[in-house]
Amino acid sequence: MRTSKKKTAENFIKDIRRNTRRIFSSEQKIQIVMEALRAEMSVAELCRKYSINESQFYK
Template sequence: MTKKKNTESIVKDIKRKTRRKFSAEEKIRIVLEGLKGEESASGICRREGIAPALYYRWSRDFLEAGKKRLMGDTMREANTSEVKELRGENSELKETVAELLLQNRVLKKSTNGLG
């Protein structure tokens, strides 16, 4: 019994150490091939040597990430540094306009008094 467990653990260790690791680019390429529909998902899985469950998990994750990204792009957050910077610039411009208006009024009053 212990010999069987020992053998199983050795096989698991070997599988774990020799497991193929896919980069993000490879995963995207595989998922996009499946989304094109030119080849069946099972055919792609056989060719790439992955389980169909893994392909479908990658596909779901890919679509969810895209959905989240698109939702984030349409809902702009008001606390980003860009928005804060624009608000500060807007305040400075308003102050400048107010100062120019005040100077303009002072000049008009002074020229009216001369004539």
């Protein structure tokens, strides 16, 4: 019975993560890329500023 509770809890957490994902608009994506092209701060700093992963930035 504990395993079914655990699976339910895991599914609950996955649902929360799925529903709370941030969606960047096209304008926001362009703004972030333009900031990177200006080279005022490193890509790593930009990613920390916007709380995104570097691999996500390069996609």
